[in-house]
Amino acid sequence: MNGKLSGNIMRLVVLLLVATLALGGCSEPATAPPAKEEATEEAAPEAAPTEEAAPTEETASEAVPTEEAASAESSELPDCAGLRVAAIWGSLGNDFNVKGHQATVETLEAMGCEVLDSNAGGDRNRQVDLIENAIQLQVDGMVMGDVAVEIIDPVIAEAFEAGIPTVSVGASSLAVVNDVSLDEFENGVAGARLIMKYLGDNPGKTIVAFEPGFRPIELRYAAYDMAMPFLVPDYEIVATVNAHWPNTVPEAKAQMEALLRQYGSGEIDIAYATYDLEAIGMAQAIEEAGRDIPVIGHDASPDMLDWITRGSPIKGTVASDPTAMGRQAAINLVRYLQGESLPHTTYSPVVPVDLDNIDEWIQ
Numbered sequence: 001m002n003g004k005l006s007g008n009i010m011r012l013v014v015l016l017l018v019a020t021l022a023l024g025g026c027s028e029p030a031t032a033p034p035a036k037e038e039a040t041e042e043a044a045p046e047a048a049p050t051e052e053a054a055p056t057e058e059t060a061s062e063a064v065p066t067e068e069a070a071s072a073e074s075s076e077l078p079d080c081a082g083l084r085v086a087a088i089w090g091s092l093g094n095d096f097n098v099k100g101h102q103a104t105v106e107t108l109e110a111m112g113c114e115v116l117d118s119n120a121g122g123d124r125n126r127q128v129d130l131i132e133n134a135i136q137l138q139v140d141g142m143v144m145g146d147v148a149v150e151i152i153d154p155v156i157a158e159a160f161e162a163g164i165p166t167v168s169v170g171a172s173s174l175a176v177v178n179d180v181s182l183d184e185f186e187n188g189v190a191g192a193r194l195i196m197k198y199l200g201d202n203p204g205k206t207i208v209a210f211e212p213g214f215r216p217i218e219l220r221y222a223a224y225d226m227a228m229p230f231l232v233p234d235y236e237i238v239a240t241v242n243a244h245w246p247n248t249v250p251e252a253k254a255q256m257e258a259l260l261r262q263y264g265s266g267e268i269d270i271a272y273a274t275y276d277l278e279a280i281g282m283a284q285a286i287e288e289a290g291r292d293i294p295v296i297g298h299d300a301s302p303d304m305l306d307w308i309t310r311g312s313p314i315k316g317t318v319a320s321d322p323t324a325m326g327r328q329a330a331i332n333l334v335r336y337l338q339g340e341s342l343p344h345t346t347y348s349p350v351v352p353v354d355l356d357n358i359d360e361w362i363q
């Protein structure tokens with residue numbers, strides 16, 4: 001068996017594993033946490049997130065609502081009068097977080113909730129402190145965005161044990177009662193298909209931008225990376241850009257500038273970024289160097305759409321709808337507090353966007 005065939009078989013195996021992680025199992029939906037006034041060791045129900053009962057990748061039940069079902073779900077807002085809800089975001093450093101946060105808070109207020117709104121400014125320890133403060137204040141529930149699960153999940157589980165459920169926006173958290181999330185498997189494959197579209201007849205020598213450490217991005221990149229060799233037989237990663245928020249754009253630009261000096265004409269066919277800020281940084285370097293290298297990214301932020309519209313190196317992006325996700329997260333939390341069962345994951349669709357359909361996305 002030759003090396004390329006063996007590598008493709010291994011990628012297929014990992015792709016199936018990623019799909020398993022992304023799609024989860026088919027167990028019972030989440031049930032209500034213990035009431036705060038009865039949250040003792042003896043009175044805690046079986047559904048509380050103990051070592052045995054906490055949601056896991058194997059037990060999380062996930063549902064992909066149709067567009068019609070999602071519209072019906074959101075058409076009537078439940079009554080949140082008398083409930084106090086904490087909205088806690090890790091940061092508001094990009095368009096996705098800003099829109100998701102704004103929609104969450106506005107929807108909670110529209111339903112009549114008392115909202116305790118806070119933003120950790122990118123400081124994960126601060127986010128933990130904000131959650132612990134919400135537990136001390138005995139809020140009825142929490143909605144969170146921009147969650148680093150390895151740091152935040154334990155304190156979300158602590159809140160659940162205190163009778164305070166959490167719904168997250170795009171976190172892929174296993175400790176929440178519901179995560180309104182992108183299907184990152186679909187998201188990564190959509191990025192791979194855009195790459196294939198803009199490669200043309202080129203073999204597929206690619207610069208990728210990938211910052212590990214955030215579960216949704218890791219799933220997105222894994223799906224992309226596993227799909228590419230099957231879509232483009234000569235696909236090859238030439239080098240990797242690893243930029244870090246909040247300096248993502250200048251770091252991505254500086255690293256891309258160095259790569260453009262290292263690799264000449266014909267040695268880079270295309271560039272791929274797992275989210276918008278990386279794509280913009282790489283595109284700035286390409287444009288200033290006068291090179292003709294297409295860039296494909298994710299998130300369809302206003303800046304990304306502007307770059308695509310003006311005929312820049314950025315040719316396409318995979319769009320999500322953080323406003324709808326934030327709104328749905330707020331609704332899901334209140335419904336849960338009212339006793340409704342929820343799937344562990346509510347998926348929000350993704351759509352590839354380029355000049356062929358960008359008019360549908362520019363507001």
